[in-house]
Amino acid sequence: MFSFFKKEDSKQNVSDIDGLNKSQRKAVEFDGDHLLVLAGAGTGKTKTIISRANYLIKTGVAPNRIVILTFTKKASNEIVSRINSDSDSRNVSVIGSTFHSWCNSMISRYPNLFGTNSYTVIDSSDQVSLMKLICGNKNLIFEKTKIKPQKFIDILSYARNTKKNLTDSIKHIVFDNNIDEAVQKTIDKIKPKVEEILKSYQKKKKERKYLDYDDIIVIVAQRLNNDDDALRRISSTLSHLLIDEMQDTNPLQWDLIYPLSKLIKIYCVGDDAQSIYGFRGADFKNINEFNERLPNSSIIKLEDNYRSTQEILDVSNWLLSKSTFKYNKILKSITGNGDIPKLLGFDDTWEESRWIIDKVLENHQNGLKYKDHLVLSRSMFYTTTLQAVCIENKVPFVVFGGRSFMESAHIRDILSVLRIINNLDDEIAWMRFLTMWDGIGEVTASKFVETIYESDDLKSCIALVKNIQSPNSHFLSKTLNDAFDKISSLDKCIESIVNNLNNQLKRNYSEDWDQKRKGDVPVLISLSKSFKSVQEFLNEIVINNNFGNLEMKDGEKEKDCLIISTIHSAKGLEADSCFVLNVSPGSYPSSYSISSIENIEEERRVLYVALTRAKRKLYITRNMNSTFVNNNFIDEDYTESDLYFLHDIKKGLIDYQQIKASHTNYQDNDEANDFDESLGMDYN
Numbered sequence: 001m002f003s004f005f006k007k008e009d010s011k012q013n014v015s016d017i018d019g020l021n022k023s024q025r026k027a028v029e030f031d032g033d034h035l036l037v038l039a040g041a042g043t044g045k046t047k048t049i050i051s052r053a054n055y056l057i058k059t060g061v062a063p064n065r066i067v068i069l070t071f072t073k074k075a076s077n078e079i080v081s082r083i084n085s086d087s088d089s090r091n092v093s094v095i096g097s098t099f100h101s102w103c104n105s106m107i108s109r110y111p112n113l114f115g116t117n118s119y120t121v122i123d124s125s126d127q128v129s130l131m132k133l134i135c136g137n138k139n140l141i142f143e144k145t146k147i148k149p150q151k152f153i154d155i156l157s158y159a160r161n162t163k164k165n166l167t168d169s170i171k172h173i174v175f176d177n178n179i180d181e182a183v184q185k186t187i188d189k190i191k192p193k194v195e196e197i198l199k200s201y202q203k204k205k206k207e208r209k210y211l212d213y214d215d216i217i218v219i220v221a222q223r224l225n226n227d228d229d230a231l232r233r234i235s236s237t238l239s240h241l242l243i244d245e246m247q248d249t250n251p252l253q254w255d256l257i258y259p260l261s262k263l264i265k266i267y268c269v270g271d272d273a274q275s276i277y278g279f280r281g282a283d284f285k286n287i288n289e290f291n292e293r294l295p296n297s298s299i300i301k302l303e304d305n306y307r308s309t310q311e312i313l314d315v316s317n318w319l320l321s322k323s324t325f326k327y328n329k330i331l332k333s334i335t336g337n338g339d340i341p342k343l344l345g346f347d348d349t350w351e352e353s354r355w356i357i358d359k360v361l362e363n364h365q366n367g368l369k370y371k372d373h374l375v376l377s378r379s380m381f382y383t384t385t386l387q388a389v390c391i392e393n394k395v396p397f398v399v400f401g402g403r404s405f406m407e408s409a410h411i412r413d414i415l416s417v418l419r420i421i422n423n424l425d426d427e428i429a430w431m432r433f434l435t436m437w438d439g440i441g442e443v444t445a446s447k448f449v450e451t452i453y454e455s456d457d458l459k460s461c462i463a464l465v466k467n468i469q470s471p472n473s474h475f476l477s478k479t480l481n482d483a484f485d486k487i488s489s490l491d492k493c494i495e496s497i498v499n500n501l502n503n504q505l506k507r508n509y510s511e512d513w514d515q516k517r518k519g520d521v522p523v524l525i526s527l528s529k530s531f532k533s534v535q536e537f538l539n540e541i542v543i544n545n546n547f548g549n550l551e552m553k554d555g556e557k558e559k560d561c562l563i564i565s566t567i568h569s570a571k572g573l574e575a576d577s578c579f580v581l582n583v584s585p586g587s588y589p590s591s592y593s594i595s596s597i598e599n600i601e602e603e604r605r606v607l608y609v610a611l612t613r614a615k616r617k618l619y620i621t622r623n624m625n626s627t628f629v630n631n632n633f634i635d636e637d638y639t640e641s642d643l644y645f646l647h648d649i650k651k652g653l654i655d656y657q658q659i660k661a662s663h664t665n666y667q668d669n670d671e672a673n674d675f676d677e678s679l680g681m682d683y684n
Contacts, residue, residue, distance in 0.1 A: 020051060027300045028052050034261060034297035036246065036290040037269040040331045041316070041612035042307030042574075046079065049244055049269045053083045053094055056240055065239040067095045069102060071248060076101075079244070095238075099253055100213065103220040106234065107211075113230055114219050119209045127153050127212050134200045147174060147194065156198050160214045161281040163251040166195055178592070214252075221255040235263035246270030246290075250281040254293075261294050273320055273327050276568060276606045284602070288325070305331045305612075307574055309338030312618045315653050316611045319645060325601055331612075341611075341618035343583075343646065345658040349382075350526065352621050353389040355659050356579050359619070360395060360562055363577065370396060370562045374575035376610045378590075382582055383564050384520050388527040390562065398559075400573070401566030410505055410517045411524060415538070417483050417497045422534045424452060424461060437504055439470040458484055475500060490528040490537060494521075567610045578614030583607065584623040585644040594643060607645055620646075624658065 020028060024044055027037045028051045039045035049068065057063050070076040080096035097105070104121065111117040122130070131149040147155075151174060159169035170187050171177055179187075205212065211219070223230045241260060243249070246268035249257070257266060268290065275284045291297050305313055310333035320327050346352040360373050377383050380401055390397045391406070406412075413436050419429035427449055434445035448468055455461045458480065465477045479500035486493040498505075498521050506513045531537040565573060588607050593599035611618060646654075 019047070021304050023300060023302050023304065024048050024051070027302065028055050030267070030298070030300065032296065032298050034266040034294045035268070036287065036297065036299045037267075037302060038287075038299055038329060039269055039271055039302040040305060040329050041271065041274065041609070042305040043302035043331070044304075044306060045269050045271070045302070046082075046244070048302065049242055049267075050079055050082050052242060052267060053079075057094070061239055063093045064095065065237070066242065067097065067102065067238050067240070068242040068244065069097060069099055070244040071098060073098055073101070075244065099256065100216050103216045103256070106220055107216065110233070113233065114223055116211065116219065119211050121211045121213075121216065122205075124153075124213065126210075130204060130208075130210070131201055134197055134204060147190070152194070152197055152201065155194065156201070157214050158281060160218055161250045161252045162283070163255075166191060166198075170194060217252055217256055221252060221259075224259040225255060231259050231263065235260060238264055240265050240267060243268045244270075247272055247275035247284070247287045248277050248282045249286045251283050251286075252281075254283065254286050258293070266294065266297075272325075273329065273605055274571070274609050276602060276609055278598070278602045284598070301329055303329055303331055304334050306334050307615055308612060309333055309335060309616055311338055311340050311653075312611065312614050315341050315618070315649070316608055318650060318653055319604060319608055319611065322645070323601055323604055324597060335615075338616050340653070340655045341614075341620060343620045343622060343654050343656045345622045345624045345656070347624055347660075349385040349623075350389075351659065352581070352623075353386040356386065356619075356621075357389045357393050357395055359577075361393065368576060370560045372576040373562050373579070374570075374573055374577070374613055375562065375564045375579045375581065376567050376570055376613060377564075377581040378567060378587065378606070380564075380566055381516055381519070384523045385526075386564065386581075388523050390564075392527060392530050395562055396560065397562040397564050399564050401569030408517070408520065410509060410513070411520060413505065413508075414494065414497055414501065414521075414524065417479060417501075418493070418534050418538060420461075420480065421458060421484055421487060422538055424455065424458060434468075434476070436501075436508060437470060437472045437476060438507065439472060440468065444469065472504070475504070487534060490531060490534065491525045493534075494525050494528055567606050570609060570613055574613050574615055576615050577617040577619070578610075579619045579621065580607070580610045581621050582623055583620045583646060585647075587623075588645045589643070604645060620654070622646075 021044075024047070027035065027048055030052075037045075037048060039048060053066055053068060056066055068076065068079055070079065076096035076098060080094055083094050083096075095102070107114045107116045107119075111119075128149055131152050135149050135152070155166070155169045155173045158164070158173055159166060162169070164172075167187060170191060171179055171183075175183050175187070204210075205215070224234065241257070241264055243257070243266070247270040260266070268287070270287050272284070272287045275282060275287060278284065291299060308316075308331075313331040313333050317330050320329070344352075344355070346355065356375065360370065363373065364370060375383065375386060380399065383399075387397065387399075387406070389395075413432065416429040416433040416436075419426045420433060423429070430449050430452065431442070431445050434440050434448060435442060448464070451464055452461055455464060462477045462480050462484075465480065466473055468476065470476070479497060482496040482500060483493050486496050505517070509517055528537055563573065563575065589600045589603035593603050611620075
C-alpha cells in the first residue's frame with residue numbers, strides 16, 4: 001500500500017486522536033474489511049466519519065482513493081471542509097459527494113464503459129415536460145388512467161429506487177397504500193396502460209439521448225453488478241468507501257454498494273433507530289442486515305450521548321426496548337441528569353398551542369432565546385393552530401418541512417377577498433381573486449383590473465364584476481357582496497367567503513381541499529377574532545408572517561426564531577426545550593399503519609428521532625379526546641403497546657399532567673393617540 005509516512009512515524013501520528021471516546025476511537029482505528037458504525041442519536045456520528053478519513057490519510061491511504069458519500073451536497077461539502085481543516089496539509093483531495101453526483105462523475109469519465117456517450121442529463125422539470133409529450137391530449141391511453149404526468153414520473157422513480165414491481169408502486173404513489181377491493185380492481189385495470197406509458201417515456205429518453213436523475217445510479221449499478229471488467233476498473237481508483245446516514249439508503253443504492261464491497265473496504269455510519277424514510281424508499285434492511293449481507297463485516301456501537309440529559313435518554317431507550325426489533329443499543333448521557341420529561345394532556349389544539357407559546361414566552365423573559373425552543377410534529381398540517389398563536393402573540397418562527405400556514409395557496413385565496421374590501425386598488429389581490437375562478441384567465445382579469453380605478457366604492461366594483469365574461473360572474477359578485485355585508489364581524493365575514501368559494505376551491509385543489517386544506521379554515525376564523533378591523537388583521541398577518549418565511553441559510557443562523565419542524569425534517573436539529581406534538585392514541589402509531597409491523601416500527605423510530613432532539617427539557621403533548629379510527633385493521637395479534645407507544649411507560653420515567661391553558665389578551669388604550677404626519681421625514 002502506498003504510504004506518505006514511515007511505519008514508525010505513522011503510529012506516532014495516529015496515536016493521539018484528540019477528543020474521541022473509547023468507542024469512537026475503536027471505530028476510527030478499525031483495521032478489518034467492512035464496518036458498520038451504529039451511532040445513536042447525539043453520539044458524534046459526523047465527528048467519527050471525519051476522524052476516520054483523517055486516520056486513513058495519516059496511515060498512508062492516498063486522499064483521492066477515499067470517497068465519502070452523503071445525501072446532500074451541503075453535508076458532503078461540510079465533511080470535506082472539516083477534513084481539510086483537520087489535515088496536516090491543505091486540499092487533501094478526499095472525494096465528498098452525493099450518490100448521484102458520484103455516479104454522474106463516473107459516467108462522465110467513462111462514457112463508453114457505461115454506454116452514455118453524448119447523453120444529456122435532464123432535471124425534474126424536463127422529466128415532467130417529456131412525460132407531458134408522452135401523455136399528450138390525443139393519447140387515449142393516458143386519458144383512461146386519470147393519472148397526472150408528475151405521478152407517472154413518481155411511480156417510475158419509486159419502482160426503480162425500491163426495486164418494487166409496478167403494481168406495488170402504483171399502490172404506494174397513487175393510492176398511498178390504502179387498498180380495498182375497488183381500488184385493487186382499478187389498479188388491475190389501469191396497470192397495462194401505465195406500463196405502456198412508462199415504456200414510451202423510457203423509449204423517448206433513449207431516442208433523445210436523455211438520462212434522468214434515477215438513470216444515473218441505475219446505469220452504474222447495473223454495470224458494476226453485471227460486468228466484472230467494469231467493476232475492476234472502477235474499484236482500481238479507490239480503496240475506501242465511507243457512507244454517511246446509512247439507514248437512509250434504498251435498495252438501488254445498495255445495488256451500487258454491494259459489488260464494490262468485493263474489492264474495496266466499505267465503512268458505513270448510521271443509526272438503525274433513526275430509519276424513518278420508508279415512504280421515500282429507504283430500506284431498513286440495508287442497515288439491519290449489514291452483517292448478513294457483507295461477509296467479513298463488523299459492527300461497533302456508539303452509545304455515549306453528548307446532547308441530552310439521562311432522563312430524556314431513559315424515555316428514548318425505553319421506547320426502543322418495546323420494539324419487536326432488537327436495536328441492542330442503550331444511550332448514556334455525558335451531560336448528566338436533568339428534569340423528568342413531561343407528558344401533557346390537552347382537550348384541544350388551541351389549549352395545547354397557547355400553553356406552548358406561553359411557556360416559550362416565559363422562558364424568553366427568563367433569558368432563553370426563541371431559537372432555544374423546537375416544536376416537532378408529524379405533519380406541518382397539525383401546526384397551523386400553533387402558527388396562528390405565534391402570529392397572535394408576535395412570536396417569530398421559522399418553518400422546516402412545509403409551508404407556513406399563511407403562505408398556503410388556499411389561505412391566500414381567501415384573504416384576497418379581505419384585501420379587496422380593505423383596498424379597492426389592491427391589484428395583486430384582484431388578480432388572485434379573479435383568476436382562481438374557472439373561465440377567467442390573466443388577460444381577462446388584467447382588463448377588468450384596469451376598469452376598477454373608475455369605481456368609487458366596492459358596490460360599483462361588484463356591479464362591474466357581474467359583467468365579466470364568465471359562467472361564475474354571479475358567484476364572484478356574491479362572494480364580494482356577502483363578505484362586505486358582514487365586514488363588521490371578521491369571523492362571520494371569513495365564514496361567508498369560504499362558503500361562497502367552497503365549490504371553486506374544491507375544484508382547484510381536488511381531494512386536497514376536503515382532506516387537508518379545509519381544516520385550516522377554523523384556525524383562520526378563530527385567529528381573526530383577536531382583531532377589531534380588516535386592516536389590523538391583514539397588517540398583522542403580513543408583518544408577523546415574515547417571521548415564518550425565514551430560511552436558515554448559512555450566516556443567518558443567529559436569527560432568533562422559534563423553530564417549527566416536521567420530524568422528518570428534524571435531523572440535525574436540536575434545542576434546549578423540545579415540544580413533541582400530539583403523541584396520542586391513533587397518532588403514534590398512526591391508525592393507518594397498524595396493519596403492518598414494519599410500519600408500526602418505523603413510526604416508533606419517528607417518535608424516537610423526535611424525543612432525542614431535546615437537550616434539557618422535553619414536553620410531549622397528548623390530545624385527551626383522541627380515539628382510534630379504522631378499528632377494522634386491529635386484531636388480537638396487537639398488544640396495547642403496539643396501539644399506543646406510551647401506553648405502559650414505566651412509572652418515574654415521565655411526569656404526566658393534564659393541562660388547562662391560561663392565556664392573556666392585552667387590550668388597547670381606551671382613547672386613541674395621534675402620530676406625527678411627517679413620519680420621520682425632514683422636509684426642510
